[in-house]
Amino acid sequence: MSKIKVLTIFGTRPEAIKMAPVVKEIEKNPDIFENFVCVTAQHRELLDGVLNLFEITPDFDLNIMKENQNLWSVTSDILLKTKDVTEKVNPDIVLVHGDTTTSMASALSAFYAKIPVGHVEAGLRTFDKYYPFPEEINRVFTDSISTYHFAPTDKSCENLKQSQIPSKNIYKTGNTVIDALLYTVKNRQKQVTGLNLNPDMKTILLTSHRRENFGDPIKNICKAVLELAEHNKNIEFVYPVHPNPNVRKPVYELLSGKERIHLTEPLEYAEFCTLMKKSYLILTDSGGVQEEAPSLGKPVLVLRNTTERPEAVEYGTVKLTGTNKEKIVSEVQNLLNNKNEYIKMSEAINPYGDGFASKRIIDVLKNIKH
Numbered sequence: 001m002s003k004i005k006v007l008t009i010f011g012t013r014p015e016a017i018k019m020a021p022v023v024k025e026i027e028k029n030p031d032i033f034e035n036f037v038c039v040t041a042q043h044r045e046l047l048d049g050v051l052n053l054f055e056i057t058p059d060f061d062l063n064i065m066k067e068n069q070n071l072w073s074v075t076s077d078i079l080l081k082t083k084d085v086t087e088k089v090n091p092d093i094v095l096v097h098g099d100t101t102t103s104m105a106s107a108l109s110a111f112y113a114k115i116p117v118g119h120v121e122a123g124l125r126t127f128d129k130y131y132p133f134p135e136e137i138n139r140v141f142t143d144s145i146s147t148y149h150f151a152p153t154d155k156s157c158e159n160l161k162q163s164q165i166p167s168k169n170i171y172k173t174g175n176t177v178i179d180a181l182l183y184t185v186k187n188r189q190k191q192v193t194g195l196n197l198n199p200d201m202k203t204i205l206l207t208s209h210r211r212e213n214f215g216d217p218i219k220n221i222c223k224a225v226l227e228l229a230e231h232n233k234n235i236e237f238v239y240p241v242h243p244n245p246n247v248r249k250p251v252y253e254l255l256s257g258k259e260r261i262h263l264t265e266p267l268e269y270a271e272f273c274t275l276m277k278k279s280y281l282i283l284t285d286s287g288g289v290q291e292e293a294p295s296l297g298k299p300v301l302v303l304r305n306t307t308e309r310p311e312a313v314e315y316g317t318v319k320l321t322g323t324n325k326e327k328i329v330s331e332v333q334n335l336l337n338n339k340n341e342y343i344k345m346s347e348a349i350n351p352y353g354d355g356f357a358s359k360r361i362i363d364v365l366k367n368i369k370h
């Protein structure tokens with residue numbers, strides 16, 4: 001039988017981190033698969049760092065990123081450019097990941113070419129159209145187009161069934177982010193250079209970049225950080241700032257040059273994992289970080305009002321905190337002062353996977369031609 005042609009398409013940092021283990025697993029089976037990787041480069045520098053770390057050389061690089069790009073241009077660029085790639089490769093399956101514009105537009109492109117789509121990280125939902133925006137609709141849309149649904153948890157499988165996706169097309173695999181995390185923590189740890197953190201202080205790691213937090217919410221987050229740093233002389237904040245100008249501008253205006261607040265460029269994944277391990281506490285609106293931190297036993301305060309990742313909230317290691325300044329200050333203060341509360345939240349649990357998600361996905365792909 002001829003080999004199975006797999007075209008994997010991704011474009012942003014989190015998709016790259018979560019698809020890298022899948023690509024590596026496909027590469028291990030050259031007798032079964034013909035492996036093609038297409039990056040849209042919806043992100044440029046953030047994507048390239050991950051490609052380097054996992055030693056992935058794309059067959060196609062659409063290089064679409066523009067400074068302060070918008071949803072319309074990103075969508076149409078990807079739709080048009082992936083048409084050429086799909087026609088050239090004529091794959092048996094297109095694999096996409098998650099809920100970005102790259103995922104949605106690449107899935108649509110494959111659908112127009114009548115090529116089956118496999119959706120990695122399928123079934124996440126908040127059931128609120130505008131939160132997160134535009135990711136909730138991106139994932140609903142991608143799920144409705146896809147044939148193979150690789151869902152990370154029981155909850156995501158349930159969401160898919162509720163969306164009338166046939167059970168036979170749903171595969172519970174775990175989340176590939178845990179594959180990437182465990183590999184990186186075991187083999188590629190890397191200290192962040194030039195930060196000069198005080199070993200006697202507690203490190204609080206912070207990231208934020210969501211569109212819903214642009215404007216006042218991100219300013220509230222920064223004001224909470226300022227207040228916390230001022231009142232707690234034994235803590236330091238490290239904030240790798242996302243390159244989106246809507247994030248960078250307010251963050252640098254409010255936090256630059258302040259004592260015990262370190263603003264950095266985005267960190268390489270290997271550095272970021274090392275820093276997560278060292279941190280006392282993590283504040284974030286990131287999806288991926290919500291999944292990684294519980295595996296490392298780090299409490300997370302989620303700077304959003306809803307989450308499509310309720311599993312760790314149910315286990316008690318992640319708390320939905322929102323973006324109200326007073327609420328953030330009081331939740332952080334509680335975890336600094338209340339040892340029992342901190343210990344309760346810092347149990348290392350792993351609701352998102354066991355490190356073998358990619359292998360399970362590849363086992364399904366091996367049989368798609370039968």
Ligand code: UD1
Pocket residue numbers: 012013014042043044045046047065066067068069070071074099100101102134135209211243244245
């Ligand atoms: C995108 C995804 C979001 C995901 C996030 C991960 C969409 C609509 N949004 O949001 O779901 O959580 O990625 O980080 O798909 N930039 C650079 N260099 C880079 C990357 C970004 O300079 O390597 C700047 C550019 O000015 C770019 C801007 O950030 O125009 C926004 O990038 P974009 O991918 O549109 O949005 P994100 O906020 O990164």
Ligand code: UDP
Pocket residue numbers: 013014017177207209240265266267268269270272273285286287288289292
């Ligand atoms: N990350 C990283 N460097 C950083 C910040 C985050 O490598 O400076 C990693 C993080 O460990 C996680 C992923 O990037 O795996 C999350 O990406 P992001 O928060 O941008 O997107 P989201 O997951 O919210 O879509």
